[in-house]
Amino acid sequence: MNLEEYKSVFAVTVLGLILVTAFPTVSLVLPFPRSEERFSELWLLGSDHMAEGYPFNVRGGELQGPIYVGVCNHMGCPQYYVVYVKLRNQTQPLPNATVSEPSPLSPLYEFQFSLADGETWETPVSFIVEDVSFEGNSSFVAGISINDYVFSVDLFSSWDSQQNGFYYQLFFEVWLYSGDLQVFQFHDRFVGIWLNMTRT
Amino acid sequence: MDEVSGLRAVAVLFVLFALVSSVFVSCIKGSDAEDVALSAIASAESAMGLAYDAVLEAEKAGANVSGLLDALNEGAEALSKAYISNRVGNFDNAIYFADLCGDLIGGVEAEANELRDAAAVDRNQRLLLTSFGSVLAVVCIFCGGFFGWRFFKSRYHRRALKMKPEVASNES
Numbered sequence: 001m002n003l004e005e006y007k008s009v010f011a012v013t014v015l016g017l018i019l020v021t022a023f024p025t026v027s028l029v030l031p032f033p034r035s036e037e038r039f040s041e042l043w044l045l046g047s048d049h050m051a052e053g054y055p056f057n058v059r060g061g062e063l064q065g066p067i068y069v070g071v072c073n074h075m076g077c078p079q080y081y082v083v084y085v086k087l088r089n090q091t092q093p094l095p096n097a098t099v100s101e102p103s104p105l106s107p108l109y110e111f112q113f114s115l116a117d118g119e120t121w122e123t124p125v126s127f128i129v130e131d132v133s134f135e136g137n138s139s140f141v142a143g144i145s146i147n148d149y150v151f152s153v154d155l156f157s158s159w160d161s162q163q164n165g166f167y168y169q170l171f172f173e174v175w176l177y178s179g180d181l182q183v184f185q186f187h188d189r190f191v192g193i194w195l196n197m198t199r200t
Numbered sequence: 201m202d203e204v205s206g207l208r209a210v211a212v213l214f215v216l217f218a219l220v221s222s223v224f225v226s227c228i229k230g231s232d233a234e235d236v237a238l239s240a241i242a243s244a245e246s247a248m249g250l251a252y253d254a255v256l257e258a259e260k261a262g263a264n265v266s267g268l269l270d271a272l273n274e275g276a277e278a279l280s281k282a283y284i285s286n287r288v289g290n291f292d293n294a295i296y297f298a299d300l301c302g303d304l305i306g307g308v309e310a311e312a313n314e315l316r317d318a319a320a321v322d323r324n325q326r327l328l329l330t331s332f333g334s335v336l337a338v339v340c341i342f343c344g345g346f347f348g349w350r351f352f353k354s355r356y357h358r359r360a361l362k363m364k365p366e367v368a369s370n371e372s
Contacts (some may be wrong), residue, residue, distance in 0.1 A: 003353065003356055006352070006356070008347065009347070010348075010349050010352070013345075014342065014345035016343060017341045018338050018341055018342070019347075021334055021337035021338055021339060021341060022334050024330045024333075024334060025327070025330050025334040026332045027335075028323075028326065028327045028330055029327070077256065077259060077260070078252075078256060078259055078265065078269060080248075080252045080272070080276070082280075086242060106287075107287075108287065109278055110280050110283055110284060112248075112276035112277065112279055113273050113276050113277070113278040114252065114255075114269050114272045114273055114276060115269075116265070116266065116269055149284050149285075149288055150288060151287065151288060175230055177249065177252060179249075179252070179253045179256060182249050
C-alpha cells in the first residue's frame with residue numbers, strides 16, 4: 001500500500017470511530033421508529049384453560065364455565081382496554097372487523113383494565129342462562145347472569161333445522177381507549193361461543 | 201245517606217291520590233338516582249381518561265409507570281362495576297363504585313405528572329452527560345487520529361528513505 005491508500009484507511013477508521021462514539025447522543029435526540037407490527041391479542045379458553053371444553057348445550061339455570069377471556073398488549077406502549085360481553089341470537093348482527101364496526105347490541109357485562117406493553121390480562125367468566133322457555137319452534141331467554149350480575153335480555157331464537165338447535169352466541173369485543181378522542185373505540189377483535197339452548 | 205256516599209268518595213279519592221303520588225314519587229326518585237349514577241360514572245370516566253393520558257405521557261418521557269398502572273387498574277375495575285351496576289338498575293352501587301373509582305385514581309394524574317417531569321429532568325441530564333462524553337470522545341479520536349497520522353507518516357517516510365535501491369542485473 002502506498003501513503004495515499006494508508007491515508008484513506010486512516011480517515012475511514014477515524015470517521016467510523018467518531019460515528020460510534022456519537023451514536024449514544026444521536027439516539028437520545030433522534031427517535032428511531034419501531035418496525036414491528038402493533039396489535040392486541042384476544043383469546044377465549046375453555047374451563048381447562050385449553051381451546052376446547054367450551055359450554056355448548058346449555059340448560060336454563062345451570063352454571064356454565066368458567067371460561068377464560070384474555071388480552072395481551074403488543075401496541076408498543078401502555079393501553080387502556082374495555083372488553084364488552086354481549087349476547088345475541090342468530091339473526092342479530094356480529095361485529096364487522098373489516099370495517100371496524102362493533103355489534104350494535106348493548107353490552108351486558110364489561111371488563112376495564114390497562115396493560116403495559118407486552119403485559120397480559122386474563123379473567124374467568126361464569127354464566128347462567130336464566131328463565132329459558134320453549135314454544136313450538138321458538139325458544140325464549142329472559143335473562144343471563146354473568147359473574148353473579150343478572151341482566152335482562154329478552155331474546156328469541158327459532159329452531160335451526162340445519163344445525164338442530166336453538167342457537168345464541170355469547171361474544172366478547174375488545175375496545176381501546178383513544179387519548180385523542182377521549183372515548184373507547186372498537187379494536188376490530190372479538191371472540192365468541194355458540195350456545196345451544198336445550199330443554200331440561 | 202248523601203253524606204256517607206260523599207265521605208266514601210272523598211276516601212276513595214284520597215286513597216287513589218296516595219297511590220298515584222307514591223308511584224309518581226318513586227318514579228321521580230328512581231329517575232333521580234339514575235341521573236346521579238350517570239353523572240357519577242361520567243365524572244369517574246373523565247377522571248380515568250385524564251389519569252390514563254397522564255400515565256401515557258409519563259411513560260413516553262421514560263418514567264417507570266408500573267405502580268401507576270396498578271392504581272389505574274383498580275380504578276378501571278371499580279368503573280366497570282359502576283357501569284354494570286347501572287345496567288342492572290342498582291344505582292346505589294353504581295354511585296358507590298363510581299365514587300370508589302374516583303378515590304382510587306385520585307392521586308394518579310398528579311403523581312404521573314411528577315414522574316413525567318422527573319423523567320424529563322433525568323433525560324436532560326443524561327443527554328447533557330452523554331453529549332459531553334461524545335464530544336470529548338470525538339475530540340480525542342480526532343486529535344489521536346491527527347497526531348497518529350503524523351507519526352505514521354514520518355515513520356513511513358523514514359522507512360522509505362532507508363530503503364536501498366535494488367540493483368537489477370543486465371544479463372543480455
